[in-house]
Amino acid sequence: MNNETAPVLRIDMVSDIVCPWCIIGYKKLEKALAQLKKTRPELSVELNFKPFQLMPQLPPEGKGVKEHIIDKYGTSEAALQGAAVYHERIKTVAREHGVELNAGPESRVYNTFEAHKLLHAAENPEQQLALKLALFKAYFTDQKNISDRETLVAIAREAGMGADQARRILEDDAVAKGLAGDIYKYIEMGVSSVPTFFVNERFSTNGALDEGVLLRFIEGILDGRTEP
Numbered sequence: 590m591n592n593e594t595a596p597v598l599r600i601d602m603v604s605d606i607v608c609p610w611c612i613i614g615y616k617k618l619e620k621a622l623a624q625l626k627k628t629r630p631e632l633s634v635e636l637n638f639k640p641f642q643l644m645p646q647l648p649p650e651g652k653g654v655k656e657h658i659i660d661k662y663g664t665s666e667a668a669l670q671g672a673a674v675y676h677e678r679i680k681t682v683a684r685e686h687g688v689e690l691n692a693g694p695e696s697r698v699y700n701t702f703e704a705h706k707l708l709h710a711a712e713n714p715e716q717q718l719a720l721k722l723a724l725f726k727a728y729f730t731d732q733k734n735i736s737d738r739e740t741l742v743a744i745a746r747e748a749g750m751g752a753d754q755a756r757r758i759l760e761d762d763a764v765a766k767g768l769a770g771d772i773y774k775y776i777e778m779g780v781s782s783v784p785t786f787f788v789n790e791r792f793s794t795n796g797a798l799d800e801g802v803l804l805r806f807i808e809g810i811l812d813g814r815t816e817p
Contacts, residue, residue: 595633598807601787603639603775606701606735609679609690612725614784614797616686621803629811635714638721640705640772641783644698649736651699654692689730699728699736702768703759707745709768710758716750723748791817 602618604611622634644652652660662668680690704724711717727733727744734740738759745755758764775785785795786803792810794803809815 595631596629596811597633597635598811599635599637599789601637601639601790603641603780603785603787604783605641605643606704606721606724606728607698608641608643608783609683609729610797611784612688612729613679613683613686614786615721615725616688617797617800618786618803620800621807624800624804625807632811636718637714638708638717639775639787640709640768641775641780641785642701642705642772643783644700645702645772647698647700647736649700649703651697651734651736654696654698655694657698683729688725691730691732696732697734699734701735702765703738704735704741705768705772706758706761706764707741707750707755709771710761710764711750716748719748720745720750 600618602611602615604614618636622636625632625634658669658672662672676692683690707720707724708717711720723744724735727740728735733744735744738756741759742752742755746752782795784797785793787793788807788810792806792815794806798806806815
């Protein structure tokens with residue numbers, strides 16, 4: 590079957606860069622798609638990353654992890670202990686999928702709007718994927734400030750985007766406006782947590798689902814067994 594007539598599977602993954610379950614969810618999706626290609630080699634997959642902000646209220650300098658945990662879970666010993674156990678579990682799951690989460694007591698969480706600009710203006714899905722993975726690594730593994738423009742330019746260069754292009758994107762008001770519209774669009778569509786996956790713009794599922802669950806979900810769509 591040639592490329593002109595090959596079936597196309599479109600997946601829009603709504604996610605945020607500071608969401609650990611999003612990088613874990615991507616890794617699981619990657620495995621599910623690898624399995625899918627074994628049984629449907631003619632299938633063409635188009636993966637797009639769509640924006641969501643878990644903490645849009647954060648200032649550019651971000652917030653310390655300690656303060657963030659207290660704000661989210663409270664100050665009681667039981668709450669803080671529970672939060673610590675939960676975050677260790679996330680680190681373990683991430684490591685099982687080849688991702689190192691190096692957050693510690695002195696780490697910070699950041700506003701991701703500037704970083705999402707680069708993804709929003711990427712020239713094609715391949716460039717967007719390279720940027721997304723570079724941003725995940727910069728934040729979770731390298732502990733970089735992904736709200737700082739010069740840091741983002743350096744990350745973009747590592748992902749294959751020119752420094753001048755990255756600066757133009759970050760300074761472009763039209764990009765910011767378009768991005769804000771995209772974020773609002775998915776909130777209006779009912780997205781309140783991430784990752785959320787939209788398949789062929791009609792079907793959706795939420796969470797860092799195991800690759801087997803994702804595979805069955807996608808196969809059901811392709812076979813016509815799943816209703817929107």
